[in-house]
Amino acid sequence: MIPEFAILGHPNEGKSSVLSTLAEDDTVQISATPGETKECRTFPVKIDGQEIIRFTDTPGFQNPGKMLYLLKEDDGSADTLLERFHERHHNDPEMVHDCELLMPLLRGAGIIYVADGSRPLRNVDLAEMEILRLSGKPRMAILNCKEDDTSYLDQWKTEFRKHFNSSRMFNAHRATYRERIRLLEALKSIEQDWHDTLDYVVKTFINDWQARNNRCADIICAMLRSCLRHSLTGSTDTQSAIAAEKEKLYGCYTAEIKKLESSHHQQIRKLFKHNIFNYQLPSQSIYHQDLFSTETWNVLGLRKTQLAVVGGVGGAALAATIDIAAGGASLGLFTTMGGALGALGAVYGSKNIASKIKFLGMSAGKYTIQVGPNANSQFPFILLDRVLIYYAHIINWTHGRRDYHTLSESEVQRGYSERLPTSSLKKVAKYFHYLQKDLAKAEQHEYRFKEELLSLFDTLSTTGNHEKDPLNGKNSG
Ligand SMILES: Nc1nc2c(ncn2[C@@H]2O[C@H](COP(=O)(O)OP(=O)(O)OP(=O)(O)O)[C@@H](O)[C@H]2O)c(=O)[nH]1
Ligand SMILES: [Mg+2]
Numbered sequence: 001m002i003p004e005f006a007i008l009g010h011p012n013e014g015k016s017s018v019l020s021t022l023a024e025d026d027t028v029q030i031s032a033t034p035g036e037t038k039e040c041r042t043f044p045v046k047i048d049g050q051e052i053i054r055f056t057d058t059p060g061f062q063n064p065g066k067m068l069y070l071l072k073e074d075d076g077s078a079d080t081l082l083e084r085f086h087e088r089h090h091n092d093p094e095m096v097h098d099c100e101l102l103m104p105l106l107r108g109a110g111i112i113y114v115a116d117g118s119r120p121l122r123n124v125d126l127a128e129m130e131i132l133r134l135s136g137k138p139r140m141a142i143l144n145c146k147e148d149d150t151s152y153l154d155q156w157k158t159e160f161r162k163h164f165n166s167s168r169m170f171n172a173h174r175a176t177y178r179e180r181i182r183l184l185e186a187l188k189s190i191e192q193d194w195h196d197t198l199d200y201v202v203k204t205f206i207n208d209w210q211a212r213n214n215r216c217a218d219i220i221c222a223m224l225r226s227c228l229r230h231s232l233t234g235s236t237d238t239q240s241a242i243a244a245e246k247e248k249l250y251g252c253y254t255a256e257i258k259k260l261e262s263s264h265h266q267q268i269r270k271l272f273k274h275n276i277f278n279y280q281l282p283s284q285s286i287y288h289q290d291l292f293s294t295e296t297w298n299v300l301g302l303r304k305t306q307l308a309v310v311g312g313v314g315g316a317a318l319a320a321t322i323d324i325a326a327g328g329a330s331l332g333l334f335t336t337m338g339g340a341l342g343a344l345g346a347v348y349g350s351k352n353i354a355s356k357i358k359f360l361g362m363s364a365g366k367y368t369i370q371v372g373p374n375a376n377s378q379f380p381f382i383l384l385d386r387v388l389i390y391y392a393h394i395i396n397w398t399h400g401r402r403d404y405h406t407l408s409e410s411e412v413q414r415g416y417s418e419r420l421p422t423s424s425l426k427k428v429a430k431y432f433h434y435l436q437k438d439l440a441k442a443e444q445h446e447y448r449f450k451e452e453l454l455s456l457f458d459t460l461s462t463t464g465n466h467e468k469d470p471l472n473g474k475n476s477g
Contacts, residue, residue: 003197004042004054005187006104009114010128011035011060014144017172017400018114019043019055022180024273026399028057035060040103047208053184053201055112056104062097064127071134082106082135110138110191113164117143117156129163138191141167142183165190172400177209177461212271213457217450219271220387223264224380225442227257228435231372242367253371254292261291261383265390272394279397286414287389291382300385300415301378302425309422310377310429373436380432385415392460416456424452 007015012034020028023043029036037059044051061067067085076084082102090099105111111132115125132139141164143156160167166186170179184205188198234249236242269278281287289295302310420428431449434442 001197002044002051002054003194003201004056004104004107004109005112006040006056006058006101006109007112007114008058008101008128008132009060010064010124011062013060013114013116014146014172014400015060015114016057017402018112018142018144018170019057019400021172021175021398021400022183023055024399026274026276028400030400030402038097038100040100042104047204052204053198056109058101058104059097061101061124061128061131063094064098064124064131067095067098068127068131068134071131078134078136105135105137110187110194111135111140112187113139113141114144115141115156116146117153117169118145118147118149120152121155121159126159129159133163138194139164140187140190142170143167144170144172173398173403174396174401175398176396181205181209209461213454213461214450215271216268216391216457217453219264219267220384220453221446221450223261223387224383224432224435225439226260226264227374227383228380228432229373229439230257230260231370232256233368233370235366235368237366239367242369245367246369246371249369249371257374258291261386265387268387268391269394273399274394274397277402279393281389281393285389287386287393291386296382296386297378301381301417303418306418306420306425307377309425310433375436377429377432377436380435381415381417381428384428385417388416388456388460391457395457395461420452424455428452 007019009015012032016028016030016037020026020030023045025043025045028043037057040056040058042054042056044054046052070089071081071085074081074084082105086099086102086106089095092099113129113132129141141160143153143160145153157167166189168183168186170183175183181202184198184202188195188202230253232249232253234245234252236245286296286299289299417425417428427445427448431442431445434445
């Protein structure tokens, strides 16, 4: 048996939003105009191609006062009360939505009632709750507070206790993965007969989340590997054209790295089922700065003291930044080149940034130049910070949230690398070191890095990143 839950409530209370978030389905129609959902629509939740639970979106109650009156007038069997109501009134234009929303209940669905707990209770709400109580179906109520006002919560909770088997707070815009699991857990208690089935659903959800995080860690490893190993070579016939060729090559190199990074980020987005909407991080987020910009390299990556801990970037690494191969004269890397490399020169003093540019020598009358692979110790930490910022954004952006132009002021503005505890930092740095120097060894150390990633994911998926900085537990400002 595949359990089904119908999401019921007054128009515009956030029913479709709650469903979208719970089912991680961004095809659900959501709108600020009441009456958006006019017909029931069922959304199956599939894991590994197998449907394990389904949620049905319904139109809001249209005429609950009259509906309750008619139900109370009926003195037939309580077991078939809804069936009779539907049969008698489905052609009544005043009750179209009320009859439509009963459809999933007639086939045995459980009820999730959604109300906006930031507004006062009204008589229509009481009528709706009483209708659902009379239905005799297993039912839970959810307070989806659209505003911050908490002064009405007690009223709502008191009424919920009278009419429902269970009730919870659940915010369609802010619910984390943990809160979704807790809601499903709570559904187990509303009907004893469903306990085992729902227990299986909860376990499957938890396993699926872990599997997705594992897959996400693999995507991040693949991204780091491809970005750190990437190199380009170019050549020119004349010595005077070397500088221009280097600039061109460097431009191609940075563009290709950015493309590689972005394609892996998009894989993460799809993994967490954000298929339709491509939510951008808030405009002021450091994420929007160019991967190779001064700003990015100043804000993200490791602090100087951490660099000392990992033993990476000291004089040696700085020298390696400008690595002119044997036989090649100094090409005046930071002096002769304008454009991109001119900008790189500016950050050279704080956190060095550039990839190696090698002059490979001359053969068959051509001067050959190579950019990458990038041996800069800071570079993988910058990539790591950026992908973690993206991950936190994606997993905490609920599927039911569509107002992406607002509510974005308090985005995390710092990286995570600089807050890694020393023991974690060492493991991560070791993996990065091998990625840059010895791929076979990197593979051996990959599982340790993935352990660190999974623990970071865990923190980031427990605490939404929209209100606070999850690793610091305080507002990020
Ligand atoms: N701030 C905030 N707005 C919400 C929340 N949930 C829903 N909304 C907004 O409320 C409006 C109605 O949301 P829907 O999910 O379409 O509501 P509904 O109950 O399905 O509405 P109908 O289909 O018209 O009955 C939309 O503008 C949502 O973005 C929430 O948790 N917080
Ligand atoms: Mg709706």
